[in-house]
């Protein structure tokens with residue numbers, strides 16, 4: 001499956017654009033502020049129904065307009081498909097797959113997977129554990145779509161147990177009723193921990209190799225850091241029982257996989273706390289590339305990689321390595337202010353697009369003087 005075309009109307013800085021993507025690497029060039037990131041975000045929006053930059057969809061509508069609309073055409077083994085997202089302030093978002101309305105694009109079978117590297121995404125390395133947990137769960141979903149039910153089951157059991165904790169604390173029900181929910185939470189919790197561990201297991205070795213390849217020294221590693229030490233449901237039940245008094249005082253469950261984290265380290269130290277901005281960027285890039293490789297090895301799907309302005313911060317050698325990695329498999333779209341920053345960017349197998357004056361044009365080097 002590959003993304004063939006992106007069409008947009010009144011999306012951010014664009015009145016309209018109709019863009020054909022390359023089968024492999026697509027390079028988008030343009031000056032600062034030209035609209036390169038907006039183009040990547042439009043592609044992300046068209047594939048997922050969400051922006052990669054904002055949770056406020058109103059920001060996506062071109063100034064002075066009411067409605068934005070993005071369409072993505074894909075080509076799969078069974079033929080062409082079309083996804084569309086329409087948004088108008090105050091209205092429910094209108095999502096369609098092959099012309100049929102859907103609730104969520106994320107649930108559409110065979111929809112393109114996308115992985116995006118934007119400067120804001122450094123928060124994944126630097127920010128709170130909740131961002132990393134959500135990310136690991138997305139990787140689980142991308143690797144094994146059927147396992148999304150595990151996380152949902154855990155979230156429901158957690159909400160039920162928390163509700164019960166406050167009722168027990170208030171004396172409305174007997175503490176003995178908690179035992180059943182401890183078991184339920186533990187059952188889902190152990191399954192969720194197993195999924196997360198398996199996902200990171202599939203990514204970890206690749207991460208080390210790619211990070212080193214991109215020049216991140218100091219034995220870079222990624223590791224799953226579960227809060228619980230339990231190896232089975234009985235063990236997790238025992239841990240929950242130990243903490244029951246403090247849980248009752250607080251009125252919520254303080255222990256379990258909803259407190260897990262993911263550790264990105266160099267020489268055993270967390271990049272979150274000790275890494276330079278450059279090291280954090282390389283680690284994030286390596287993580288996304290490692291996940292992409294793991295997904296490609298597990299499923300018949302390679303996420304489309306969207307990389308915003310990643311080249312300017314790499315030296316020539318690392319740029320070369322990154323381009324090699326990107327050219328290896330699947331589709332990727334890279335933005336840059338300068339085509340010179342993409343080694344091999346002038347190659348015949350690279351699709352070049354230029355953003356200028358609010359428009360996107362195919363950048364055919366042969367036509368240039």
Ligand SMILES: Nc1ncnc2c1ncn2[C@@H]1O[C@H](COP(=O)(O)OP(=O)(O)OP(=O)(O)O)[C@@H](O)[C@H]1O
Pocket residue numbers: 011012013014030031032033034035036037038039059060061062063309337
């Ligand atoms: N809703 C909107 N309507 C119209 N223009 C918008 C909207 N949102 C953002 N813009 C404009 O989009 C431009 C920024 O585009 P974008 O971030 O894609 O640039 P870029 O090419 O990635 O730049 P850089 O190289 O500096 O990262 C700004 O000029 C901004 O005013």
